[in-house]
Amino acid sequence: xxxxxxxxxxxxxxxxxxxxxxxxxxxxxxxxxxxxxxxxxxxxxxxxxxxxxxxxxxxxxxxxxxxxxxxxxxxxxxxxxxxxxxxxxxxxxxxxxxxxxxxxxxxxxxxxxxxxxxxxxxxxxxxxxxxxxxxxxxxxxxxxxxxxxxxxxxxxxx
Numbered sequence: 001x002x003x004x005x006x007x008x009x010x011x012x013x014x015x016x017x018x019x020x021x022x023x024x025x026x027x028x029x030x031x032x033x034x035x036x037x038x039x040x041x042x043x044x045x046x047x048x049x050x051x052x053x054x055x056x057x058x059x060x061x062x063x064x065x066x067x068x069x070x071x072x073x074x075x076x077x078x079x080x081x082x083x084x085x086x087x088x089x090x091x092x093x094x095x096x097x098x099x100x101x102x103x104x105x106x107x108x109x110x111x112x113x114x115x116x117x118x119x120x121x122x123x124x125x126x127x128x129x130x131x132x133x134x135x136x137x138x139x140x141x142x143x144x145x146x147x148x149x150x151x152x153x154x155x156x157x158x
Contacts, residue, residue, distance in 0.1 A: 026092035029075070030106055033089035037102035040064055042128040046097070068093060098126045116145040 009018040030037075043064040050067075051058060065087065068074035073096070075088040094106060103110050103126060112123040112130045121141060123130045134141045138151060 026090060026095075028091050029088045030091055030094050033094055033102065033106065035065060035074075035087045035089070037089060037094065037099055037106075038068075038097045039099050039126060039129065042097045042126055043068065045132065046128055068097075073097075094126075096127045100124055100126075114141065114145060118145050118147075121145065 007018045008015040047064065047067050050056065051060075065074060065085075069076065073090065073093040075090070077086040077088055094102060095110070098106070103124065110124065112125070112134070114121045114123070114134065123133060125133065142149065143151070
């Protein structure tokens with residue numbers, strides 16, 4: 001069971017936090033992945049959602065990569081003599097914001113499958129783009145596949 005992001009396991013009559021060492025592979029750096037493997041529109045959408053939710057100043061991050069660095073979703077490599085900074089891309093960042101070609105190259109079996117009584121849909125997109133397509137308001141995939149779900153359930157994005 002998971003409560004507030006902490007996994008718990010039943011031991012006797014009580015539930016205690018359950019920790020596994022080195023089980024989180026999301027911080028693992030993807031070899032040969034670069035900032036070019038990330039979708040700038042998906043990152044910009046995430047920044048917009050962050051601004052809306054936390055009411056942060058619009059100019060807080062000058063570019064999308066500053067946002068990812070502050071969110072600990074991107075690491076800067078120390079490189080001498082290079083004008084452009086080099087980044088190390090963790091697996092979690094690639095899953096959240098990776099381009100479809102990059103996801104296919106690194107994670108060939110990565111996809112979101114939606115199965116409903118009215119149909120099945122396979123999406124080979126990063127998590128941000130998949131979320132937008134599935135839950136993005138009145139014209140969303142979930143709304144079309146599950147027309148009985150009230151519209152108020154879905155976020156309203158322009």
